[in-house]
Amino acid sequence: MSINRRNFIMATGIAAAASSAPGMLRAQTGSARVVVVGGGFGGATAAKYLKHWGGNKVEVTLIDPKTRHTSCVMSNLVLNNELALNDLRFGYGDLTSKYGVQIIKDTVSRIDPGGRVLTLKNQAPVNYDMLVLAAGISFKKPKGWNARKNPHAWIAGNQTNLLKKQLQAMPAGGTFVMTIPRSPYRCPPGPYERACLVADMVKSNGGGRVVILDANDDIQAEKETFSRAYSQLYGNIVEYYPGAETGFVDSNAGVVETSLGDFAGDVINIIPTQRAGGLVRKAGLTDGGLWAPVDVTTYESSLAGYEDIHIIGDAQGSGQPKSAHMANAQAKICADAILRKVASQPTDHPERLQNITTNSACYSPITRNTASWLTAVFQYDIDSNAMALAHIAEAGEWTRDNYSEMFDWANNLFGDTWG
C-alpha cells in the first residue's frame, strides 16, 4: 500500500485526534512526568531541552547507572595520549542545577508499557507519562572473543584505556588488527579514523602494520579522505581488506578468522556487530530486529502497544547515521514533540513537518595534529515518511586548522548536551 502526501496528512491527523494522548489524562493534576533513560548524548540532550523549553510543564527525571558519561567522541585521541579519558567524562550536575532535571542513579531492568512503569534494579519503581529511551548500543559477540584480551574500545571507558596500554606496549614492527562490522554501527568514520591514528603512532615508532578487516564492501564514511590518507600518509603501513567478515576470534592465540583468511596481530581490536541497547531489545521495541523502528517526526516507537515510548540516538533504526551529534539532533526533535503532546497540540501539522531537520557534523583526526571533517543535513520527507539526506560533504583533506576547530566543535557539543 502506498500513501500519497494528502492522505498521509489526513490519516495521521485523524489518528492524532482519535488518540488524543491518553497519557495526558493522568497528568492533569500537575505537570507531565517525562522519564529519560540513559545519560549519553541523546538522553542528556533530551532531558535538558525538555526542561529548557518546557519549564514547569514537565517534570523530567534522568535515569542512568553511572554518575558520569564517558564520551566516545574524541576518545580515539586517548589512544595516542593526546587526551586523558577523564577529559571526556561528563556529569549531570548542570542538568539539575541549571535546568531542574532530577537524576536517579540506577539501572532500569524492565519496562511495563501498559502500566507506564519502570522497574529499577535497586530503587522503587518509577511511573511515567512519556518515556524517552536513549539506550545506545550493545554487541553481538563473535565466538571465542575475549574483550579483556582484544578490546573493542567502542563504548568509551576502561576498554579505551586497555587498548591504549596494548598499543603502547606493541613492539616496533608489530601488527595491529582491527575488525569493522557491517553497517549500521556507531560512528561511521570512527574505525577508519582510529586506523589513521594507530598508523601515525606506528610510523613514529619504527614502523609496523595496520590491518583493517572491513565486513563492508567499501569505506563507509569520508571515503575520499581516508583513501588518500591510507595511500599518501600510511602507504607502507595500512592494509585495507574490504569484504572481510569476522568469524571465530581466537583471543588466546591472537588470531582473527575471516572470510578472507586468518589474520594474526600483536594488538587486536574487535569492533563487533552492533544492535540496540539491551533494554530496548528486551522490551520488544526492536520487533525482533537490531534497531527500534520509530516515527521520525516524534521518535515515538512505531510499534503498536508502545504509545508514548520514544527511542532516540544509536538504538533507533531510522537510517540516519549513528553519531553523537545526530543523537543530540534527534533529542531536540523528540523534546519538541513531547512538549506539544503534553500541551495537547498536534505534532503532524504541515508547518512542523516541513521543518523537521537534523544534521551531523564531525571532525576526524588523521594524524596527531591534523583533521578532516564530515557534514550532513537531513530533511523530513512526507512522501516516504523518513529523514532524507539533503546534503552531505567531506573535507577531502586534513589540516591543522581543522584539528584545532575539532576541539571547538567537541566542546560546544559537550556543552549543548550536558552543560
Added chain:
Amino acid sequence: MKHRSKPLYLLILLMLAGPGFAQDPTIDRMIAAQCAQCHGTDGHATGDIDSIAGKETRDLYDKLIDMKEEDRAEDIMEHQAWGYTDEQLYRIARYYSTVAEDGDEDEEDEDEEDREDEDDD
C-alpha cells in the same frame, strides 16, 4: 542552479509577515536548535566558533544565504547552509535575534573521580 538575489529576502519577509502566514515561534526554535550542537545552546558558543545569540535577523540571514550560494563550497558551514531551504534559514536567523547576546557568566564543574565502567551487555 544557485542563483538567488536579495529580492527573495523581501519575498520571504512579505510571506512571513502577511496576515495569512502567522508562524509558530516554537517551530523557529526547533529548526534553530539544530545549530546548537556547534554554536552552543541558544547560540552561545565557546572557543573560536561564532556565537550567534542576539544577531540581527537580517545580518545572520544574509550570511547564511551567502554561504549557501558559495559556488565552490569548501567550508563546513557552507555545506551545512546548503542543506536548508531559504525559509528555514530565515527562521533560524529570526530565532537567534530573539535570544539575549552572550553574557559573561562562567561556571565551574565539580571534579570527582568516576567509578568503574561496565560495558553494555
